[in-house]
Amino acid sequence: MDLTGKTSRRQLVRTGLFAGAATALWNVLGPQLFRATAQSSRSLIACLGRPQDWETPRDFLSTFLTPNDVFFVRSHFGPPPLISGYPGWRLTVDGIVDHPLRLTLEELQKLEKVTLPAVLQCSGAGRSFYRPSVAGVQWGSGAVGNAEWTGVRLREVLELAGLRTTAKHIQLEGVDLPPLPQTPNFVRSIPVERALDPLTLLAYQMNGDPLPHLHGGPLRLIVPGWAGDHWIKWLRSITARETESEGFYMQTAYRIPRTPISPGTTPAPKDMVPVMELNVKSLIAAPLSGAVITQTNVDVSGVAFTGKGKVVRVDLSVDGGKRWFQADLGEQRSPGTWQQWRWRFQPAQAGHYQIWSRATDSSGSTQPETAIWNPSGYLWNGIDRIECAVRI
Amino acid sequence: MKPATLIFATLLSFCSLGTCMAQVASGPLDETSASRIVSRDCLLCHGEEMITQQHLAKAAWVKVLQKMQSWGSPISGGEIEPLATYLAGRYGPDSAMQEPVRIPVDNSAHPATPEGSAIQPGNANHGAELYANHCAACHGSNARGKVGPNLLTFFLSENADWQAVVLDGRREMPAWKGQLMASEVGDIRAWLLREANEIYKSR
Numbered sequence: 001m002d003l004t005g006k007t008s009r010r011q012l013v014r015t016g017l018f019a020g021a022a023t024a025l026w027n028v029l030g031p032q033l034f035r036a037t038a039q040s041s042r043s044l045i046a047c048l049g050r051p052q053d054w055e056t057p058r059d060f061l062s063t064f065l066t067p068n069d070v071f072f073v074r075s076h077f078g079p080p081p082l083i084s085g086y087p088g089w090r091l092t093v094d095g096i097v098d099h100p101l102r103l104t105l106e107e108l109q110k111l112e113k114v115t116l117p118a119v120l121q122c123s124g125a126g127r128s129f130y131r132p133s134v135a136g137v138q139w140g141s142g143a144v145g146n147a148e149w150t151g152v153r154l155r156e157v158l159e160l161a162g163l164r165t166t167a168k169h170i171q172l173e174g175v176d177l178p179p180l181p182q183t184p185n186f187v188r189s190i191p192v193e194r195a196l197d198p199l200t201l202l203a204y205q206m207n208g209d210p211l212p213h214l215h216g217g218p219l220r221l222i223v224p225g226w227a228g229d230h231w232i233k234w235l236r237s238i239t240a241r242e243t244e245s246e247g248f249y250m251q252t253a254y255r256i257p258r259t260p261i262s263p264g265t266t267p268a269p270k271d272m273v274p275v276m277e278l279n280v281k282s283l284i285a286a287p288l289s290g291a292v293i294t295q296t297n298v299d300v301s302g303v304a305f306t307g308k309g310k311v312v313r314v315d316l317s318v319d320g321g322k323r324w325f326q327a328d329l330g331e332q333r334s335p336g337t338w339q340q341w342r343w344r345f346q347p348a349q350a351g352h353y354q355i356w357s358r359a360t361d362s363s364g365s366t367q368p369e370t371a372i373w374n375p376s377g378y379l380w381n382g383i384d385r386i387e388c389a390v391r392i
Numbered sequence: 393m394k395p396a397t398l399i400f401a402t403l404l405s406f407c408s409l410g411t412c413m414a415q416v417a418s419g420p421l422d423e424t425s426a427s428r429i430v431s432r433d434c435l436l437c438h439g440e441e442m443i444t445q446q447h448l449a450k451a452a453w454v455k456v457l458q459k460m461q462s463w464g465s466p467i468s469g470g471e472i473e474p475l476a477t478y479l480a481g482r483y484g485p486d487s488a489m490q491e492p493v494r495i496p497v498d499n500s501a502h503p504a505t506p507e508g509s510a511i512q513p514g515n516a517n518h519g520a521e522l523y524a525n526h527c528a529a530c531h532g533s534n535a536r537g538k539v540g541p542n543l544l545t546f547f548l549s550e551n552a553d554w555q556a557v558v559l560d561g562r563r564e565m566p567a568w569k570g571q572l573m574a575s576e577v578g579d580i581r582a583w584l585l586r587e588a589n590e591i592y593k594s595r
Contacts, residue, residue: 041494041496042496042497042498043494043495043496043497044494044495044497045492045493045494045495046439046441046492046493046494046495047441047445047492048438048439048441048442048445049439049440049441049493049495050438050439051437051438051439052546054495069497070497077542077545078545078546078547079545079546079549080544080545080546080588080591080592081508081509081544081545081546081547081548081549081584081585081588082508082509082546082549083508083509083510083511083585083588083589083592084508084509084510085508086592087511087589088589088590088592088593089592089593090592090593128445132449132485133446133447133448133485134452135446135448135452135455135456137442137445138445138446175591175592176545177536177542177544177545177591178463178537178542179436179437179464179537179541179542179545180436180437180463180464180465180537180538180541180542181464181532181536181537181538182462182463182464183437183463183464184463213508236592236593
């Protein structure tokens with residue numbers, strides 16, 4: 001693996017090929033991509049050292065594809081041991097199916113190969129911004145990335161196994177084990193409709209490389225548009241069921257109140273529903289907070305995404321939301337991927353500025369000033385803000 | 393990646409369990425006693441940042457500690473209340489934000505491309521015997537954790553750390569230097585890797 005920038009250059013080429021009608025946008029965003037590549041200290045932010053919960057620094061969110069080495073890592077128990085070539089690994093498919101399967105990676109790779117870009121964002125991204133504070137890994141803005149995933153359709157594997165019509169949920173289980181016997185296993189399920197969606201993949205490659213171990217190698221689930229808790233890593237077992245999975249990680253964790261509640265209160269379990277689709281969100285990748293700007297033209301740029309549909313506009317404000325200016329917004333290349341945007345800020349005078357960004361999606365949802373509080377701090381999508389000084 | 397600013401750097405205090413219990417009974421926990429409980433009952437599974445990054449009121453800390461107790465943390469029922477009071481004082485809603493540590497991407501803990509360890513069956517057989525005699529009492533006969541944590545984790549993939557922890561000990565884990573040779577520690581690891589390969593095979 002090249003950690004010095006070759007990967008990024010290859011991604012640049014790919015990004016360029018994708019651009020098509022968005023060539024003009026590419027021309028303005030290109031320098032941004034190179035700027036990020038030129039950053040000297042490639043590192044991740046350890047929200048938690050062990051197990052590995054490491055977020056991507058904001059300056060690496062400026063490219064269309066987030067390089068693997070700076071892509072955020074989320075672990076419940078940490079990765080399983082890394083054994084060269086995964087000699088023991090098999091994928092089993094059983095439950096309510098006519099022909100249970102046990103597949104090697106080579107057998108799986110004989111199925112139709114599909115490649116698509118998609119945003120992976122942790123449900124808890126931005127948890128640290130909620131007040132009152134909630135327990136859990138205190139993620140900032142960087143528990144998100146956009147990668148090109150290559151694999152096979154889960155649908156094809158389920159059809160091969162002869163999925164029966166009585167199956168309503170598909171359970172997914174990884175190789176990673178909890179630290180103590182009393183700790184619940186990380187087991188989840190997705191509704192069968194979502195499992196059969198042609199965009200739902202079993203991925204064995206990430207940005208053209210074999211899926212890195214920290215990101216779930218040899219195989220993980222890809223659910224474009226849905227939060228990361230569904231994107232099961234180190235996948236080894238798929239079970240067709242009539243009901244949702246049992247256990248803490250399906251029935252208690254990754255749930256939000258059905259309707260907004262008063263901050264700091266605890267709703268009854270029956271009023272909680274699973275986190276599924278991501279909500280509309282934008283992030284400012286440049287300038288970074290703390291930047292000192294000495295020019296009269298400042299390129300403000302970033303990314304925006306949503307769970308269903310696409311982002312239709314991104315607006316910027318430098319006066320606390322009194323006036324808004326519409327950014328140039330790139331096309332959505334594939335469902336569940338992010339769109340890059342850019343806006344030229346021309347400060348009339350020196351001073352201290354707070355730059356706000358606010359995305360709106362095709363269903364009409366727009367980022368609120370503060371996200372709706374929920375007990376576990378999921379789906380933060382408050383208007384994004386950075387602070388910079390202008391000295392003209 | 394060892395956060396320098398944390399109080400738990402001074403964890404290996406010499407507070408005996410008896411002393412801790414006496415303080416639980418007589419009033420608020422002092423730093424030494426709290427650190428001792430945290431080291432034994434929290435850092436078993438989590439890095440220190442899991443605690444130091446929080447901003448929770450006492451009631452929320454109690455809830456977290458109760459959940460962790462039900463998940464296998466050895467914390468006793470009587471320790472929850474005083475520890476929650478202590479943690480809410482240090483890491484309460486108004487406490488300062490901690491600056492997180494950066495992990496360089498060329499760090500050995502960050503293998504972007506899998507290489508990993510190979511299975512060595514010969515050594516593994518010897519390792520199985522050694523494991524049963526030296527490790528199983530705390531980590532369980534199947535190595536999936538008992539009072540000591542599950543060993544079939546990524547930790548096995550970090551050979552240098554593995555050797556150091558087994559030979560020198562860490563927190564509640566005794567040092568095995570003098571009783572196990574470095575090669576024997578390697579054999580135990582070889583057996584654990586073979587066991588880990590089994591979990592890849594699914595049910």
